Amino acid sequence: MKRIIQLAIVGCGWAGDIHMEGLRPLADRFAVRACVDNSSDRRSDFANRYGIPVQAETLAEVLAMQDIDVVVICTPPGLHHPMAVEALKAGKHVICEKPLTSSMELVDDLRKVESRSIGRVMPIFQYRFGNGAERVRRAIASGSTGKHFVTTVEIARTRGAEYYKQAWRGKFATELGGLWVTQAIHIHDLLYSLVGPAVAVTSFSDTRVNPIEVEDCGVACLKMGDGSLVSVGATLGSVKQQTRIRMCFEHVTFERLVDHETQRIADDPWTVLPRSDAVKREIDAAMDIEPSPFSYFGRQYELFHAALMSGTPFPVTLDDARASIELVTALYLSARSGSTVHLPISKDGDGYHGWAPQ
Incomplete structure (x- = not known):
């Protein structure tokens, strides 16, 4: 090449x-x-x-x-x-x-x-290539964080009539869904790259902000493969556009809160709260990597x-995209059925052929 x-x-x-x-x-x-x-x-x-x-x-x-x-x-x-x-x-x-x-x-x-x-x-x-996310990933991979307990995510975005003037937006046939596939999908992939994948999903969603056919508000609870838990709350009706992540591990907590007008969620600086000075030294060593001059795209x-x-x-890879699409599928299936969806979803299972209403 x-x-x-x-x-x-x-x-x-x-x-x-x-x-x-x-x-x-x-x-x-x-x-x-x-x-x-x-x-x-x-x-x-x-x-x-x-x-x-x-x-x-x-x-x-x-x-x-x-x-x-x-x-x-x-x-x-x-x-x-x-x-x-x-x-x-x-x-x-x-x-x-x-x-x-x-x-x-x-x-x-x-x-x-x-x-x-x-x-x-x-x-x-x-998002998985934000310079801050890469350093957090290194810390988790080193084992110095201990086991993962709970992560909470808040996605507060603003989308109104101007956004939906583009005729393809807000429709299952063309946008393929609402906030789960558009605004939240990057955060879900970031979580998967850090602590995923999920093995069970429970979610609720609704259309409360705009007169569209797809969801613009949602909450979800995920049980991850290691037994840890993740909660996600998302809306397109926030007055201020912010995203917040708080990741609680056995030995350390990572936090990041950003205003989308000036910052990106996966970039530095993340707040690192170690449980002891000894843990701090281990975390600092794991996160002390030579940074790339590039981030994100x-x-x-x-x-x-x-x-x-x-x-x-x-x-x-396509395996990464498939995991993301499987999670999106589970979010829609759970919201419609009112039940927990267990992963993986088989080729014979509900949702394998898509989540759009029939």
Whole structure:
């Protein structure tokens, strides 16, 4: 694989902008060769702002370009699966925004297509690559934290009429769901990367903020594989946009509270509350790592490039995306049935084919 990877960005909206910002400091490793959007105004503006030489109206146009190595899918979620399949069949690597797709069945279908392609898929879960989260993960992996007891998460976001002016939002067919698949999914993946996965899920959800068909408020309780517990509360009706995580371990507590206008939840600084001076020394040593100059999207792209160069697994895989989709499935199933859903969900079980109402 050549050192400078040629990319095509598919979808020239806000998600495409965020990817471009993450790629900006990695110009020695990536070149965005083309952008795709069905709106000529949107793709022209995008190309002009970022100096992208090729504009295309359809995915097929860039898949025919021999010099494109990777297709980055930043479209509304309902298009993710068919576009990823099309790109893999054309022999391209795929980077795809969340949620990857709408069911465990379709993730398994992508696995089959990937197994027959020279291309591979990397789902986007940038929160796990926050510089603070990476240090906390190292501390947990070292064993110095002791066993995990309880984690509490509060996701307080604001989404109103302006947000839902885009016709694809707020619908199961196109956005694939509400806050569980859009605003909360990154935090769930971050938790899985630190203390997961879950083995049982109980949840409630409702639509209380906006006149939409998907949920915009929810609470959930998770029992993790090690027996520890996680609670999540989320709303899109908060006056102030904040996220809070508190992780209680046997020997230490980690905390992070952010205002979304100025901070990112997985970045430093996390508050570290050790039980003793001896524990503090162990935790400090475990978290004393040489930081990458990149975080979030930049860090995930940095590791993606390294994986392409070495032929090793991507930093986020289809297995990671499947675990995320399984958790989302369980959240919807539990809210509808009023019962606890136990994981894993089998191929013959409720929800394997999707969570959208029939």
